Amino acid sequence: MSDRIPTREEQEGDGEVRYRMLYESEDKVYIRHIRGVYTRIRKYTGLPLLLAFFFIPWLNIDGHQAVHFDLPARQFHIFWTTFGPQDGFLLAWLLIIAAFALFAITTWLGRVWCGFTCPQTVWTLMFIWAERVCEGDRSKRMKLDAAPWSVEKVVRKGGTHAIWLIISLATALAFVGYFYGIRDLVLDLATFSAHPQGAFWVAFFTFATYMNAGFLREQVCKYMCPYARFQSVMYDKDTLAVYYDARRGEARGPRKKNVDYKSQGMGDCIDCYWCVQVCPVDIDIRDGMQYECINCGLCVDACNSVMDKMEYPRGLIRFTSEDELETGKTQFARPRLFGYAAVLLLMFGLFTQQVLTRSPVQVEVQRDRGARMYRLSQGLVQNVYTVKINNMDQKPHQFSIAIEGNPDYDYSLRMQRGIQLSPGEIYSVPIRVSVPKAQLxxxxxxxxxxxxxxxxxxxxxxxxxVFIGPK
Structure with missing residues (x-):
């Protein structure tokens, strides 16, 4: 079997099919800095998520960390609510809702999650920002990498990697802090008294973030992310995505301003390659829809800036649909999208109802199943039960136990008095329920x-x- 695969056939030159090795290393991607509408939108979507990720662990609510997944205690504090392992079905619901939300948004707007809020994209852009601060824009970075090692190159590269490590360490501390307790984690690391497991995971996630956002980058989106492989199942002809308007743009070629290029059979694309130079996954959107495209809109901003300079209309590359390119219209209201939205609203409503009606106290009862299923004493039939009480509230409470059943029976209860439980405490207590034998x-x-x-x-x-008596 050949270890070469053909790339697309060239439109110019000898027309020969080009080949490349399956396992050849990818060239480093140097992304050009660009300003535009979608670049600004990313700040309003990515920045709030970053602030929430880094600062929520430092918030305290009722004396505890606002979001703390306390695995040893099997308690999951999320703001004013504490969940336990018995609430795992709520997590399953939440994951299913998130999946349906992803399907609905993808059907409507394509891979906007990947382009604007995916952690892989957000952290990669932060690392690229560090490169730009220390090494300059695209052309300067390319020259610096090609230049021999010097003091300036060491300083600039060292500054870049120092910022990468700071971001990676902050990311690891925040992530592990959700499980360890951020204040305890920082204090224990500073005093060299952290638990070995905590220190290991901080080092692991620091290294993983440094390698992932610093070196893997677009390789994750291209080859590791499963979403890129099944997104086409959710696309239809009216899905909004980034497209190149080939009818308007072809044929491509450089030209000067104020020249009648249309009479020469040329389109609006001046073949400047800015759309390729700003792409974080290193594709050419002019080749058509590609699974690697993350719909980040950077190529739209780049092309619009070039169109402005050339005094051409904007929108040669734009968020649009396949139908709009062919017929000039996009059908926004379509059954598939309404179906996803209806299922999503129904599931979210049921999930909200479950969370709001969930009781912060839980009881489990085990009746004595020994040889003596009941006892007879002084005309009373007695059953013994073990009651387990779980105080899932974030405040201490004193609990009472009552028996309800047939209103014609006189129930009596013997148990320990004063069940005082701390937040998250689980307590088991034996009780004895009695009913006069004559009433049964x-x-x-x-x-x-x-x-x-x-x-x-x-x-x-x-x-x-069940209460059991003599037959």
Whole structure:
């Protein structure tokens, strides 16, 4: 089997099909700095996410970290709510909702997640910003890399890698801080008393961020990200994405301003390659839709700036649809998109209802299943239960236990008094439920064990179980 694959056939020259090695290393991508509408939009989408990621761990709510995934205690504090392992179904719901939201947005706007808010894109652009600050714009970086090593090159390259390491370390501290506790993590690292596992994960994520955003970059989007492989399933002819208007742009070629190029059969594309030079995944959008394209819009900003200089209309490269390029119209209201939106709204509504109605106290009951399923004492039939109470609230509470069942029966309860539970505490208590034997009409009947906080009666949970007596 050949280890070469053909690239696209050249439109000029001898027309020979070009080949390249399957495993040849990619050339370094030097991205040109550009200003424009989509560059500004990225600041309003990426910056809030960055600020939230880095500063939320430092917020305190009711004496604890605002978002803290305390794995040893199996408690997950998210703002004013504490979740436990028994709430794993909510995480499954959330992931399914996120998947449907991704499908709906992709059907509507293409890969805007990748281009504007994906961490891979945001962190890569931060690292590119560090390169530009220390080494200059695209042409200067290319000259610096081609130049022999000198003091200036060492200083500039050293500055770039120093900023990369600072960003990587801050990223690792913030991420591990969600699990370790950010204040404890920083203090323990500063005093060399951090747990070995915590120190290991900080070092690991520092190295991973440094390599990923510093060196892998577009390789992740091209070869590692699964989203790029199945996005085409969600696209249709009315999906908005970045397209090159070939009817208007072809044939390409350089020209001077104020020259009647149309009479020479030329289009608006001056073949300046700015759209290629600003592309973070190093593709030529003029070759048509490609799975590597992340819809970041940088090529749109670059082309519009060139069109302005040439005094041509904007939009040679633009966010549009395949239908618009062919027919001049885009159908925004279409059944597929409405279907995704309806399912998404329904799932989000059910998820919100589950979260809002979720009780911060949970009870589990286990009836004694030994040889003696019931006891007879002084005319009473007794059943023994083990009640496990989980205080998932972020405040301490004192809980009471009550029995509800057949209203014709006189239930009595024997148990330890004063169940005081701290936030996140789980406590097991045995109880003995008694019913006069003369009142029992059935061999067994259903009862409910009700747990209620004395200082907050709205905090309660119920568990159905069975009371068994003699036949």
């Amino acid at each position: 009409k059935d061999y067994k009947h259903d009862i409910e064990i009700v747990i209620r906080a004395k200082d907050a009666p709205e905090l309660e949970d119920r568990h159905k179980t």
